[in-house]
Each structure stands twice: as structure tokens, then as C-alpha cells.
Amino acid sequence: MPTSKAVIFEGAAKRSAVLVFNRFYSFDVKGRILL
Secondary structure (H helix, E strand, O other), rough: OHHHHHHHHHHHHHHHHHHHHHHHHHHHHHHHOOO
């Protein structure tokens, strides 16, 4: 059981990290285009 819970937690962490990365990346691209 702990293994599956750890896998779910890892998946959620990766997903949130990807969302944050995409948000900052898109913001950086928009800033560069505006500048």
C-alpha cells in the first residue's frame, strides 16, 4: 500500500511541477515577445 501511495504522490508532484514550469515558461516567452 505505501508504494502505491508514494507513486500517486510522485505523480502529483511531477504534474504540479510541469504546470508551474509551463506557466513560468509561457510568461517568459510572452515577456520576450513584448520586449
